Amino acid sequence: MAYSDKVIDHYENPRNVGTLDKEDPNVGTGLVGAPACGDVMRLQLKISDDGLIEDARFKTFGCGSAIASSSLVTEWVKGKTVDQAMTISNKDVARELSLPPVKIHCSVLAEDAIKAAIEDFKKKRAARQAKAS
Amino acid sequence: MVKLPIYMDNHATTPLDPRVLEVMLPYLREDFGNAASRNHVFGWKAEAAVKKARQQVAELIGASEQEIVFTSGATESDNLAIKGVIEFYKSKGDHIITLKTEHKAVLDTCKRLERIRQERLDELKALRLSELSGQDVTEDNLAELAAKYDVENDAVYQKWAERPTGGARVTYLDVEKDGRVSLEKLAAAMTPKTVLVSIMFVNNEIGTVQPVAEIGALCREKGVLFHCDAVQGIGKVPFDVEAMKVDLASITAHKMYGPKGIGALYVRRKPRVRIAPIIDGGGHERGMRSGTLNVAAIVGFGAAAELARKELAEESARILRLREKLRKGLTDALDMTIINGSLEHRLPGNLNISFAHAEGESLMMGIKDVAVSSGSACTSASLEPSYVLRALGVDEELAHSSIRFGLGRFTTEEEVDYVVELVVDKVRKLREMSPLYEMAKEGIDLKSIEWTAH
Numbered sequence: 001m002a003y004s005d006k007v008i009d010h011y012e013n014p015r016n017v018g019t020l021d022k023e024d025p026n027v028g029t030g031l032v033g034a035p036a037c038g039d040v041m042r043l044q045l046k047i048s049d050d051g052l053i054e055d056a057r058f059k060t061f062g063c064g065s066a067i068a069s070s071s072l073v074t075e076w077v078k079g080k081t082v083d084q085a086m087t088i089s090n091k092d093v094a095r096e097l098s099l100p101p102v103k104i105h106c107s108v109l110a111e112d113a114i115k116a117a118i119e120d121f122k123k124k125r126a127a128r129q130a131k132a133s
Numbered sequence: 134m135v136k137l138p139i140y141m142d143n144h145a146t147t148p149l150d151p152r153v154l155e156v157m158l159p160y161l162r163e164d165f166g167n168a169a170s171r172n173h174v175f176g177w178k179a180e181a182a183v184k185k186a187r188q189q190v191a192e193l194i195g196a197s198e199q200e201i202v203f204t205s206g207a208t209e210s211d212n213l214a215i216k217g218v219i220e221f222y223k224s225k226g227d228h229i230i231t232l233k234t235e236h237k238a239v240l241d242t243c244k245r246l247e248r249i250r251q252e253r254l255d256e257l258k259a260l261r262l263s264e265l266s267g268q269d270v271t272e273d274n275l276a277e278l279a280a281k282y283d284v285e286n287d288a289v290y291q292k293w294a295e296r297p298t299g300g301a302r303v304t305y306l307d308v309e310k311d312g313r314v315s316l317e318k319l320a321a322a323m324t325p326k327t328v329l330v331s332i333m334f335v336n337n338e339i340g341t342v343q344p345v346a347e348i349g350a351l352c353r354e355k356g357v358l359f360h361c362d363a364v365q366g367i368g369k370v371p372f373d374v375e376a377m378k379v380d381l382a383s384i385t386a387h388k389m390y391g392p393k394g395i396g397a398l399y400v401r402r403k404p405r406v407r408i409a410p411i412i413d414g415g416g417h418e419r420g421m422r423s424g425t426l427n428v429a430a431i432v433g434f435g436a437a438a439e440l441a442r443k444e445l446a447e448e449s450a451r452i453l454r455l456r457e458k459l460r461k462g463l464t465d466a467l468d469m470t471i472i473n474g475s476l477e478h479r480l481p482g483n484l485n486i487s488f489a490h491a492e493g494e495s496l497m498m499g500i501k502d503v504a505v506s507s508g509s510a511c512t513s514a515s516l517e518p519s520y521v522l523r524a525l526g527v528d529e530e531l532a533h534s535s536i537r538f539g540l541g542r543f544t545t546e547e548e549v550d551y552v553v554e555l556v557v558d559k560v561r562k563l564r565e566m567s568p569l570y571e572m573a574k575e576g577i578d579l580k581s582i583e584w585t586a587h
Contacts, residue, residue, distance in 0.1 A: 035529070038494075039492075
């Protein structure tokens with residue numbers, strides 16, 4: 001199966017690979033997928049107290065399309081607000097990378113990873129506020 | 134500098150040996166005759182060439198030329214052997230024993246025979262219920278009537294169901310952890326209705342060599358026919374139909390440096406094995422496989438068989454040395470690698486290895502100048518990894534992380550060195566990118582995490 005140039009570019013030069021401190025109260029971590037299915041994505045977002053995504057890092061176990069999908073969303077979410085990031089859909093990812101139908105699930109995972117990371121951040125913040133009050 | 138791309142997928146197919154091509158060429162040019170033309174020199178020449186090739190193929194497996202039936206390839210040979218035996222011996226029994234790790238050409242043929250039997254039984258059931266109830270049996274009332282008259286335990290239906298159905302019942306045996314069949318389990322699966330055991334010589338994914346001689350002896354003792362899909366092992370590991378007591382064997386030319394589109398089924402003469410044809414027509418190949426013979430391809434098959442026979446010992450030793458160099462190079466440099474299937478009972482040119490936490494398809498993308506295969510089926514609609522690795526009990530993640538290297542006659546030492554260096558580098562890169570590798574290194578048990586399956 002032939003990959004699109006954009007998938008190959010992200011695969012060969014992945015953006016923002018790495019790990020943020022998951023204990024940092026401003027870091028939200030999303031871990032989605034399953035090893036048995038052949039894809040696991042971990043997306044970490046560093047979010048300021050006023051809801052701006054300052055940094056993003058990923059690590060992905062999966063095919064080239066899964067790696068490219070996660071690399072792409074790290075680029076997209078940086079500098080966005082949490083609310084803006086929540087509007088990124090898998091369709092945008094699939095379109096940008098010209099994913100074939102059998103690879104659509106990779107873009108779905110990328111969307112799920114954003115939502116999971118933000119969810120984790122919100123949970124942490126709520127827990128912190130509950131403690132403070 | 135090594136020449137790219139590198140071919141290391143010799144289980145999928147092998148390149149045509151230039152010496153084989155040379156022998157074939159006249160039969161694609163001036164010697165184009167039909168081997169069945171008995172009245173002129175064109176036919177005689179073709180017939181003589183086919184006869185020679187038949188002897189060459191027979192000699193490779195310790196058979197006689199009258200026992201070789203040329204087919205279009207191993208898929209057809211497997212179909213012919215299994216369907217041919219089931220049809221011919223239908224009054225004797227209809228039970229087949231095979232392995233879960235067989236090639237699809239065997240498994241899907243067995244599944245079709247099971248379906249045929251089931252459809253026939255369903256028809257008989259409807260007929261009997263119609264008799265009992267005096268009503269027309271339709272899809273709507275079938276279940277209700279079947280329950281009311283307890284048709285499964287009806288003596289008349291049971292008697293009908295014992296008659297030949299044209300299909301078969303099939304046992305798909307599990308394999309042991311190393312990929313080999315247990316002879317005890319095979320013996321235990323045999324019933325008075327068992328007519329055929331179909332077990333491959335060498336597995337196409339993991340290169341596991343089955344104990345064919347022991348299986349042959351057991352089948353002979355029990356009076357059960359033994360079909361062996363010998364495609365992957367022929368010409369690479371010694372195979373002898375007499376010593377191994379094989380009754381039917383499927384072979385193909387393109388896995389042993391011959392042309393594609395030509396194969397053979399070995400059919401034993403003493404004691405005689407009979408099969409019904411699946412292709413009817415002019416009665417070629419002693420009625421077992423009609424159709425004008427593909428003379429040029431058959432000549433190539435014969436030449437490839439002769440080369441394989443003469444060079445087997447030396448070539449296998451050379452390929453095994455290269456395979457071991459590849460294996461050691463990879464496993465010395467990388468941690469968390471697993472060899473899938475028995476290392477001891479293994480095709481010399483096969484290395485099936487899982488690089489934990491580095492996904493197979495993305496690894497193949499990283500080594501795009503090296504042709505290999507992966508047990509990860511991420512490209513297929515099912516998302517299911519290799520059924521062969523699953524049957525061994527290989528963890529699904531490791532099945533997704535597996536790569537099959539197939540070394541062959543034309544693999545060089547420089548290629549192996551290049552591949553080791555490249556694969557080690559790419560696996561390391563993918564692991565740096567892998568959340569699973571990071572977690573495993575931190576000592577987190579990946580099995581303890583609740584994953585969101587999708």
